[in-house]
Amino acid sequence: MSEPHTDEPQPGFLTLFSFFFGISAVTIGGGYVMVPVIQRAVEKRGWLAEDEFYDLFATAQSVPGPLALNTAVFVGRRLSGAPGFVAAMLGILIPPFASIIALAAVLDVIGEWPAVKGFLEGAFAVVPGLTAALAFNMIKKRRWTPLRAGLTIAGAVAVTLAGTWAVPVFFSVVAVSWFADRKPAC
Amino acid sequence: MLSLALVFLKIGAAAYGGGWTIVGIIRTEIVDRAWLSAEEFARLVAVAQITPGPVALNAATMVGFKLHGLPGAIVATLAVVAVPIMLALVIGSFFAKATKNGNRLTEALKTGTIGLISMTVWAFAPSAVSSYLNAGIAITAFGISAFTKISPLWVILGAGALGAVARTILG
Numbered sequence: 001m002s003e004p005h006t007d008e009p010q011p012g013f014l015t016l017f018s019f020f021f022g023i024s025a026v027t028i029g030g031g032y033v034m035v036p037v038i039q040r041a042v043e044k045r046g047w048l049a050e051d052e053f054y055d056l057f058a059t060a061q062s063v064p065g066p067l068a069l070n071t072a073v074f075v076g077r078r079l080s081g082a083p084g085f086v087a088a089m090l091g092i093l094i095p096p097f098a099s100i101i102a103l104a105a106v107l108d109v110i111g112e113w114p115a116v117k118g119f120l121e122g123a124f125a126v127v128p129g130l131t132a133a134l135a136f137n138m139i140k141k142r143r144w145t146p147l148r149a150g151l152t153i154a155g156a157v158a159v160t161l162a163g164t165w166a167v168p169v170f171f172s173v174v175a176v177s178w179f180a181d182r183k184p185a186c
Numbered sequence: 187m188l189s190l191a192l193v194f195l196k197i198g199a200a201a202y203g204g205g206w207t208i209v210g211i212i213r214t215e216i217v218d219r220a221w222l223s224a225e226e227f228a229r230l231v232a233v234a235q236i237t238p239g240p241v242a243l244n245a246a247t248m249v250g251f252k253l254h255g256l257p258g259a260i261v262a263t264l265a266v267v268a269v270p271i272m273l274a275l276v277i278g279s280f281f282a283k284a285t286k287n288g289n290r291l292t293e294a295l296k297t298g299t300i301g302l303i304s305m306t307v308w309a310f311a312p313s314a315v316s317s318y319l320n321a322g323i324a325i326t327a328f329g330i331s332a333f334t335k336i337s338p339l340w341v342i343l344g345a346g347a348l349g350a351v352a353r354t355i356l357g
Contacts, residue, residue, distance in 0.1 A: 023339075024238060024239045025238055025239075026343075027238055027239070027339060027342070028235065028237075028346075031240050031241070032303070033342055034240065036338045037337060037339045040335060040336075040338065040339075041337065044337075054296065055289075055296075057299070058292055058298075059278070059281045059295055061298065062277060062281065062295055063270055063273040063274045063277055064198065064200060064202050064270055064273065065208075065242075065267060065270025065273075066201070066208065066240035066242045066243050066270070067240070068239075068240045069240055069243065069267060069271075070270055070274055073271070073274050073278075074278060089267075089271060093243070093263070093267065095238060095239055096237050096238055096240065096243055096247065097247055097259070097263055099237045099238065099239075100244060100248055100259065101251070103237065104251060107233045108233060110236060111232060114353045114354055115353060115354050116350070117353055118351070118352055119346040119350040119353075120236065120346070120349070122345040122346045122347070122348045122349020122350065122352070123342050123345055124235070125313075125314070125319070125320040125323035125327075125349070126323055126326075126327035126338075126341055126342050128310035128311065128313065128314040128324045129323070129324035129325060129328035129331065130328070130338050130341065130342070131303060131306050131307050131310065132303075132307045132324075133327070133328045133332040133338075134303060134331070135300055135303040135304060135307065136332045137331070137332060138299070138300060140332075142296060148293065148297065155297050155301040156301045156304040159298070159301030159305050160301065160304050166305060169301075170202065170302055173301055174297065174298040175294070177293065177294035177298070178290060178291060178294035181293060181294060
């Protein structure tokens, strides 16, 4: 399942670059918004099924750094190998960087406009909803066993309460789940 | 400039759990070093939200730009992604092989990931219930993203437009 799809034409470097460039250029709200945007977009193009996407997204979580960037490079590599990795990385990185440099002088002023302030308030109000929906959709697409359900609930409580220890607790949850889940569910 | 690169390398390596967590780490590193005051940093983050893309990346670019101009922006941006990209290359190919058979590792990672997401939702909860409008927008966004195939992009742009109209009319 980690091989690029062979039954469909692989998207080329420029296709993937402009795909991720477009998403990065228009999506505000950070990684937990960009990840579902990327998911719906790759599904719509027939590049990746929803459950395959969540496999990659979960794997991308094992690496530190901006979530949207990590997820994008894993998706890019799955679709087109090394060129896809680079295309995704550049596509995600360039738009925000370029817009900050280009607008540096005026961003302070623009930020004070009521319409811009209102737009940001409205846009950021969706972030908790979209983040919760991301968890909901992942939960919906998993193959459940009683053990996995118990581990997931315990893990969610542990990581949420962990505070500054979230990262070691996250890895402990992954390790415990891996050891405990010896029999495949399917 | 070298210390800027080192600090952002460290931030990139320690940054788990998505943008807002990373912004918190950047604040600790930058404000504790007195490179920027807490107010300056808060203002910078507010402005970073206007620009699209990953919030953590924008915050890194803006801090670098504020401290050392264009070279600083380039150094901070590249430094913050250096470790994640390296790890994505190395660990990514390892995981791609390891998760091919059995799915056990992928499932374990999903268990942990759902934990990280619930931590994020918990952290956002106060802002979601701070007003009826915010709560309504958050619930609508959840419903659309959980039960339809509509791209969340339209949800966020729609909510933004709604917020802009509300602000312009109500002042």
